[in-house]
Amino acid sequence: xxxxxxxxxxxxxxxxxxxxxxxxxxxxxxxxxxxxxxxxxxxxxxxxxxxxxxxxxxxxxxxxxxxxxxxxxxxxxxxxxxxxxxxxxxxxxxxxxxxxxxxxxxxxxxxxxxxxxxxxxxxxxxxxxxxxxxxxxxxxxxxxxxxxxxxxxxxxxxxxxxxxxxxxxxxxxxxxxxxxxxxxxxxxxxxxxxxxxxxxxxxxxxxxxxxxxx
Amino acid sequence: xxxxxxxxxxxxxxxxxxxxxxxxxxxxxxxxxxxxxxxxxxxxxxxxxxxxxxxxxxxxxxxxxxxxxxxxxxxxxxxxxxxxxxxxxxxxxxxxxxxxxxxxxxxxxxxxxxxxxxxxxxxxxxxxxxxxxxxxxxxxxxxxxxxxxxxxxxxxxxxxxxxxxxxxxxxxxxxxxxxxxxxxxxxxxxxxxxxxxxxxxxxxxxxxxxxxxxxxxxxxxxxxxxxxxxxxxxxxxxxxxxxxxxxxxxxxxxxxxxxxxxxxxxxxxxxxxxxxxxxxxxxxxxxxxxxxxxxxxxxxxxxxxxxxxxxxxxxxxxxxxxxxxxxxxxxxxxxxxxxxxxxxxxxxxxxxxxxxxxxxxxxxxxxxxxxxxxxxxxxxxxxxxxxxxxxxxxx
Ligand SMILES: Cc1cc2nc3c(=O)[nH]c(=O)nc-3n(C[C@H](O)[C@H](O)[C@H](O)COP(=O)(O)OP(=O)(O)OC[C@H]3O[C@@H](n4cnc5c(N)ncnc54)[C@H](O)[C@@H]3O)c2cc1C
Numbered sequence: 001x002x003x004x005x006x007x008x009x010x011x012x013x014x015x016x017x018x019x020x021x022x023x024x025x026x027x028x029x030x031x032x033x034x035x036x037x038x039x040x041x042x043x044x045x046x047x048x049x050x051x052x053x054x055x056x057x058x059x060x061x062x063x064x065x066x067x068x069x070x071x072x073x074x075x076x077x078x079x080x081x082x083x084x085x086x087x088x089x090x091x092x093x094x095x096x097x098x099x100x101x102x103x104x105x106x107x108x109x110x111x112x113x114x115x116x117x118x119x120x121x122x123x124x125x126x127x128x129x130x131x132x133x134x135x136x137x138x139x140x141x142x143x144x145x146x147x148x149x150x151x152x153x154x155x156x157x158x159x160x161x162x163x164x165x166x167x168x169x170x171x172x173x174x175x176x177x178x179x180x181x182x183x184x185x186x187x188x189x190x191x192x193x194x195x196x197x198x199x200x201x202x203x204x205x206x207x208x209x210x211x212x213x214x
Numbered sequence: 215x216x217x218x219x220x221x222x223x224x225x226x227x228x229x230x231x232x233x234x235x236x237x238x239x240x241x242x243x244x245x246x247x248x249x250x251x252x253x254x255x256x257x258x259x260x261x262x263x264x265x266x267x268x269x270x271x272x273x274x275x276x277x278x279x280x281x282x283x284x285x286x287x288x289x290x291x292x293x294x295x296x297x298x299x300x301x302x303x304x305x306x307x308x309x310x311x312x313x314x315x316x317x318x319x320x321x322x323x324x325x326x327x328x329x330x331x332x333x334x335x336x337x338x339x340x341x342x343x344x345x346x347x348x349x350x351x352x353x354x355x356x357x358x359x360x361x362x363x364x365x366x367x368x369x370x371x372x373x374x375x376x377x378x379x380x381x382x383x384x385x386x387x388x389x390x391x392x393x394x395x396x397x398x399x400x401x402x403x404x405x406x407x408x409x410x411x412x413x414x415x416x417x418x419x420x421x422x423x424x425x426x427x428x429x430x431x432x433x434x435x436x437x438x439x440x441x442x443x444x445x446x447x448x449x450x451x452x453x454x455x456x457x458x459x460x461x462x463x464x465x466x467x468x469x470x471x472x473x474x475x476x477x478x479x480x481x482x483x484x485x486x487x488x489x490x491x492x493x494x495x496x497x498x499x500x501x502x503x504x505x506x507x508x509x510x511x512x513x514x515x516x517x518x519x520x521x522x523x524x525x526x527x528x529x530x531x532x533x534x535x536x537x538x539x540x541x542x543x544x545x546x547x548x549x550x551x552x553x554x555x556x557x558x559x560x561x562x563x564x565x566x567x568x569x570x571x572x573x574x575x576x577x578x579x580x581x582x583x584x585x586x587x588x589x590x591x592x593x594x595x596x597x598x599x600x601x602x603x604x605x606x607x608x609x
Binding site: 138139142143145146148149150151152153158159160186187189190191193194 | 235518521522525529539541544546548560562563564575576577578591593594595596597598599601602603605606
């Protein structure tokens, strides 16, 4: 590995909570990033992209190194109303290092490392049993009324992240972390603080389902 | 028998949300009519940011087309002028009437006559309130921009309760922001009948940091509650002392929109008491009252609150008319205010329904001395919120 790629691996921490890359990578909050170089934007049938990302791909956007560099510097300036809630990596040399690591880990070569989990309950000191609770999506749909005042159903706005289409575990871990004060944000702690474990599971089921609708 | 009928009066934060949620979630099983005189809703929320130059006018305007197209809501552009509770029908200014199984009233506020001596609606061009958004907001902005160098902007602040508790003080911040750029020797005078106001510590800290020496507030201890205005001569008389001003923003005392009184469901103070679990009027179980017009307990009169209450109401209405499942009511509110560029603050709380009222359960507020990054993130959140709530009401 070049020194740059090694630095890039650390910088990938900013992407890791949403994307998997490497052997066995799957879609999470964002699509897996294997074979991303040369891939047209929004082109994996198995992932539900925003209309904006699909349109960008249909309009000819292909993830070359230069295109990725531009996108990662300012995601929503490049693809307005994309569902990727990431402010951007401002420093050009950081991006170069990140892309060096991404090139290494996303290709099919022998150096490709195994994919890492996006998030684990242990990271936030949560009981893994919380992930086994299954929720009622219809109840979640009612509870979601409290969320859509701030989170757009289609995601895609500065300031407040997109939460539709998330994997069950990632969603539950995020809300449980707010509920238990392991993630700090006054509005989200207030909202999550009074949700029961069953209600969190119901919301996860609802927002997962909402993400499947075109 | 036809489909059950719901008539919603007022297409603002409360009424349009209720119409949308009832129509959307009943999937056509309920016939929903929305009565709203204006063809474009200009939101009061973010209207201060328009005055401050942070938003353009078009960005705070919303039309009703999507509610009709996406959810089959019958949008009637007319005024409701009467409610016959025995016949369950609403009379319209245009002549017709609409019968209902459930009526939802979300008419916002009207001003109390005589609350500021010398001011009445006929004076709203010389002394704008800009507390119902639209042409009034444009007028106030133009007056601020046309102020003579070194002139005085005066706000007559309202007594409690009124819509958007931080609203007048966010407006002061936005006016100060404009004047600091274009008219730095101008002065701002707040005449306030209240001893305290919302987010006071945060606003006063911000005013000191960003607009030192520009803003003076006269509270009730110095006669802020004894004010009279003279629109013809642009004078404000505070406890007998005459002040000449250049712009005078009079925000009078408030009550529920007049249709609530016409329906005979308001209390002595002019608001409509409701049952917290369902937002039903305490005087008539076939009528629900939302938002600013309701007397509900601990929630501030805000767009966020009205939107939150509308969802509880929508669930109760569907439950009553279609037998759909009803879950326990829960409410929340967050109000963001902008003090200066990238300097946002917020206050929020959660609420539950008790038999007596909507009761606060928990809350938070921004702190003085927060870092610039936190304040900027708070402002950006408010942009995300505005986009989301606009969709949640009108899309
Ligand atoms: C300067 C300012 C800043 C604000 N900032 C915020 C903020 O940042 N966040 C926030 O959450 N809230 C804010 N608010 C408060 C918010 O605007 C109100 O609380 C909210 O609009 C209340 O919703 P509502 O449905 O009760 O009334 P409204 O939104 O006022 O809607 C009432 C509607 O009813 C219609 N109507 C009235 N009478 C009749 C009738 N007889 N027949 C038919 N239609 C009728 C009116 O035309 C109007 O469209 C602010 C308010 C002001 C003035």
